[in-house]
Amino acid sequence: MDLDLRTSLFLLVDGLTNGAVYSLVGLSLVLVFTTTRVVNIAQGEYVTFGALTFASFLEGTLAPLIYVVAGGGAVCMALDVMQSLRLRRNPLRPVVAYGAAGCLLALLTYAAWQTRWTGLQMAAALALVASVGPIVYRLTVEPKPGNSTVVLVIISVGVSMIMHPLALLLWGADPRAVAPISDAGFELGGMDIAAQSLFIMAFSLVAALALYLFFHMTLTGKALRAASLNREGAQYCGIPVIMAGRLSFFLAAALSGASGMLLAPLVTAHYEMGFVIGLKGFVGAATGGLLDYPLTVLGVFIVGTLESFASFMSSSYRDAIVFALVIPIMMWRNSRAGADLDEEH
Numbered sequence: 001m002d003l004d005l006r007t008s009l010f011l012l013v014d015g016l017t018n019g020a021v022y023s024l025v026g027l028s029l030v031l032v033f034t035t036t037r038v039v040n041i042a043q044g045e046y047v048t049f050g051a052l053t054f055a056s057f058l059e060g061t062l063a064p065l066i067y068v069v070a071g072g073g074a075v076c077m078a079l080d081v082m083q084s085l086r087l088r089r090n091p092l093r094p095v096v097a098y099g100a101a102g103c104l105l106a107l108l109t110y111a112a113w114q115t116r117w118t119g120l121q122m123a124a125a126l127a128l129v130a131s132v133g134p135i136v137y138r139l140t141v142e143p144k145p146g147n148s149t150v151v152l153v154i155i156s157v158g159v160s161m162i163m164h165p166l167a168l169l170l171w172g173a174d175p176r177a178v179a180p181i182s183d184a185g186f187e188l189g190g191m192d193i194a195a196q197s198l199f200i201m202a203f204s205l206v207a208a209l210a211l212y213l214f215f216h217m218t219l220t221g222k223a224l225r226a227a228s229l230n231r232e233g234a235q236y237c238g239i240p241v242i243m244a245g246r247l248s249f250f251l252a253a254a255l256s257g258a259s260g261m262l263l264a265p266l267v268t269a270h271y272e273m274g275f276v277i278g279l280k281g282f283v284g285a286a287t288g289g290l291l292d293y294p295l296t297v298l299g300v301f302i303v304g305t306l307e308s309f310a311s312f313m314s315s316s317y318r319d320a321i322v323f324a325l326v327i328p329i330m331m332w333r334n335s336r337a338g339a340d341l342d343e344e345h
Helices: 005-036 043-058 065-086 092-114 118-141 149-171 195-217 219-229 231-236 241-263 273-287 293-313 315-324 326-344
Strands: 185-188 191-194
Touching: 005 043, 005 195, 005 219, 005 241, 005 273, 005 293, 043 065, 043 118, 043 149, 043 241, 043 273, 065 092, 065 118, 065 149, 092 118, 118 149, 118 241, 149 273, 191 195, 195 219, 195 241, 195 293, 219 231, 219 241, 231 241, 241 273, 273 293, 273 315, 273 326, 293 315, 315 326
Parallel strands: none
Antiparallel strands: 185 191
């Protein structure tokens, strides 16, 4: 197939939009890995939860994810109370903390359910999805954070295998349409560009910049990084490593949930949408070695653009071409690691 200028421009914009969606997932993976050293394979499922929770509020129904958060939060509270009793600490502290968070979340969810204000519905959906993150961390990683990387990857795969059918159980298999934030658009080179695509790209770039500044310019961000490099040393310095892990999973779930809400108007929200997005976000995150935010953003935009042009050239091999990109990326990362070792010696 021949590519003219107009078609190339359309594919480029489409690829940048896809890359912006993948960047939020890739940034979520980097965020979790830099603070906990967990390669969170289940990160794409938060994309699904975000899209379907937002769709539920738009339909005027109560998002079923609230029951998962309520049950998971109750289990986590019971575990924290038992841990406080075992360590001879005040058991009322976790009760008060979980109770206050639960009341705020319940009020926000009820308000979003009863009103038709889109901004409030997005905030409630984001809060619900973000709350799943620390619950997953508390039940899977926190009990034994010193597990090897292989064990943590297996755990994250298990979490993904639970969350994927859970979305099917909560929302069913029928896809759901989600209205865009704005129906506006503009014309560029004879091609119509939706405002939703611009919102996605702008949000992903702002998120990348905010995370980079947070981890490199703020004391809290540096403390989170220190907790991942040396857990015991961070504890001796007074850094609450447990809260660091929960916070990282909370923020990562929020980013991926926002990705799902922004993507849903361009596609239909359904229970399978997050899995492939999560894998492609991982390909982009691998460009930065799961550590570098700017390289991750560059990597996911390359992935999105390559996918768009591959769909035009040969749609049957689109995903295969994208996933094959992992091979040169890993070879490049390995050569860089070897060069760094040579310089040290």
